[in-house]
Amino acid sequence: MAGGISIHAVDVASGQPAQGLRVEIWQVGPARALIADGWLGAVGTLDHPVTTGIGIEAGEYEVLFHLGEFFADSEGAGFLTVVPFRFRIVNVDEHFHLPIKFTRWGFALFRGA
Template sequence: MTETAIKPGGISIHAVDVAHGVPAANLSVLLIRCDPDKTEIARGQCAESGYFSHPVSDGVGVTRGLYEITFGVGVYYRTNGIVLPEPAFVEDAVFRFGIDRISEHFHIPFKFTPWGFSLFRGGA
């Protein structure tokens, strides 16, 4: 079966501000496929639930390759009235990951504070 005949499983994202114990509503997300050409796949903000609601979650635009997600952590905290040092310790959190089997779903939980973050492939 060719890759074009396989339905992509999608990429879902759930962001939580663990410093304040809340879903990261309005956190900016940019998802780029890095190869074979650099292409923006998704851009937007997380919903009130912290989930990134975008067709990419259902596989739209997902192919085999290397991806990069950028989360706007510094802007998120400043917008929410949190004073950060200038420059902030974490301005943007960038995560690169690969997708080999496009039929699988890739859930990316993002847990963060102004001082660090955790990203991994979760189950969703």
């Protein structure tokens, strides 16, 4: 896949994809603009045109993972609220796959393949 930003989230404590996790994708440089906002589907991915490169320009971006909302209905909601992931795109033809693995107490973010 060329271009775009894709998200894949897994709640590793339950071993399940993070269906219902709210994610925002912001372009923060050169100007701040919300380019995607939605909830992850059954396989823990975001279904949005941004995944195919629509609306992506060179610049700095921030993904916000709303883990506090995700755990709000469960017992002991944990202490994480919103987890940010900030990165830069120089070549808009590259695809940026951003997996997150998390529990209510911690997380791991990285650029995947």
